Amino acid sequence: MALxxxxxxxxxxxxxxxxxxxEPVGSKVxxxxxxxxxxxxxxxxxxxxxxxxxxxxxxxxxxxxxxxDRGYRLFVDKLSxxxxxxxxxxxxxxxxxLGAVDxxxxxxxxxxxxxxxxxxxxxxxxxxxxxxxxxxxxxVPMSTTRLMLVMIADTGRVEQRLVDLPGSITPDDVVELRxxxxxQLVGKRLIDAPLLVQTLNEEITPALRSPMHxxxxxxxxxxxxxxxxxxxxxxxxxxxxxGILDFQGSLRPILEALEEEVILLxxxxxxxxxxxxxxxxxxxxxxxxxxxxxxATGYGPGSTVVGGMGVIGPTRMDxxxxxxxxxxxxxxxxxxxxxx
Numbered sequence: 457m458a459l460x461x462x463x464x465x466x467x468x469x470x471x472x473x474x475x476x477x478x479e480p481v482g483s484k485v486x487x488x489x490x491x492x493x494x495x496x497x498x499x500x501x502x503x504x505x506x507x508x509x510x511x512x513x514x515x516x517x518x519x520x521x522x523x524x525d526r527g528y529r530l531f532v533d534k535l536s537x538x539x540x541x542x543x544x545x546x547x548x549x550x551x552x553x554l555g556a557v558d559x560x561x562x563x564x565x566x567x568x569x570x571x572x573x574x575x576x577x578x579x580x581x582x583x584x585x586x587x588x589x590x591x592x593x594x595x596v597p598m599s600t601t602r603l604m605l606v607m608i609a610d611t612g613r614v615e616q617r618l619v620d621l622p623g624s625i626t627p628d629d630v631v632e633l634r635x636x637x638x639x640q641l642v643g644k645r646l647i648d649a650p651l652l653v654q655t656l657n658e659e660i661t662p663a664l665r666s667p668m669h670x671x672x673x674x675x676x677x678x679x680x681x682x683x684x685x686x687x688x689x690x691x692x693x694x695x696x697x698x699g700i701l702d703f704q705g706s707l708r709p710i711l712e713a714l715e716e717e718v719i720l721l722x723x724x725x726x727x728x729x730x731x732x733x734x735x736x737x738x739x740x741x742x743x744x745x746x747x748x749x750x751x752a753t754g755y756g757p758g759s760t761v762v763g764g765m766g767v768i769g770p771t772r773m774d775x776x777x778x779x780x781x782x783x784x785x786x787x788x789x790x791x792x793x794x795x796x
Contacts, residue, residue, distance in 0.1 A: 459505075462494065462498075462502060463502045463506060464530075464535060466492065466503060466506065470486065470503075470506075471528065480519040480520035482519075483496045484496055525738065537776055538779055538780050541780055545784075549569065549788050559613050559614070564688060567690040569785060570782065571690040574778050574782070575691070576691060576694055578765075579724050579768065580724075580765040581688075581763035581764045582613075582685070583612075584685055584725075588610055588613065591609060592607075593606070593607055593634070593675075594606040595633055595634045600625060601622075601624050604619070605671065605675065610760070610793075611762050615678050618674075622667070629667065633668065633671060636668075637656065640652050641679075653676055656672065685725060689714065689720070694769070710747070710748065712744065714768070723735070723752060723766075723768070724750075724752045724764035725764055732752070732753045734779065745768070748768050748769060748770060749775075751769075753782055754786070755790045756793060765782065
């Protein structure tokens, strides 16, 4: 059945009180703390309906009520008013992130900042090369038969590789190779690199074919065979502070799940930048994380998503504040990458 506005207001009040106090919420307390404009008897009747519909439950006899995962879901979808960050909070985020010296520092600062602001476990995926484009390619002569290839992605990520050549090469040849690879690849997505590198090999002059062939294999290794995706994690100590446990009353399975990068990538690795995803309890699809909620979003320069970030915490989390914080940090990181 559809809930009327009064019952939705009661559910909102129960969620907000339980998140704030960690104590089951009774009808008398709701009437005293919230301007519900109805009697305790009416609130009790509304709570009985909410319980029958599976939005709240009674943890033990003579106790008040606590939200269920279904109740939190309805709260997030319909009831939560996203709490705007204060000007001071926004300035603090900006100052903290603007001090970053490189991409690794941006990621490290971002994950620490998320953990501090939300008091949850924070996760930030390093920008994925698979979603990046080439900003610049540099060739640095190390000797007459060896070059250093430096690839700078649009996210600021830098990859370096040594290229051993089959024979000696002149400075003028290095300049020409540098111009050719930049003309062909700058601004192009890394996933399009194989075809573009093949075209380079086919169109190169005979005199440069041999060094280009050696360079091409390293180019492909740099642009395509990026393999591992990296994850930064912070705030695992917050799990003990918030009292989060699995259904058997243990913290160990949750900690073990957080050590598996494949699990974190599943939760944070493919996130649309235009929306914030909230997965509650079983929605995570991870058995050991059924007592947790995940708030995640994508980030990147402009409209390009290069990675995901967010937090993991108890289902009893302050969703409006957490969602606002994750969104704000993602936006600032995206702006930084756009300026890099």
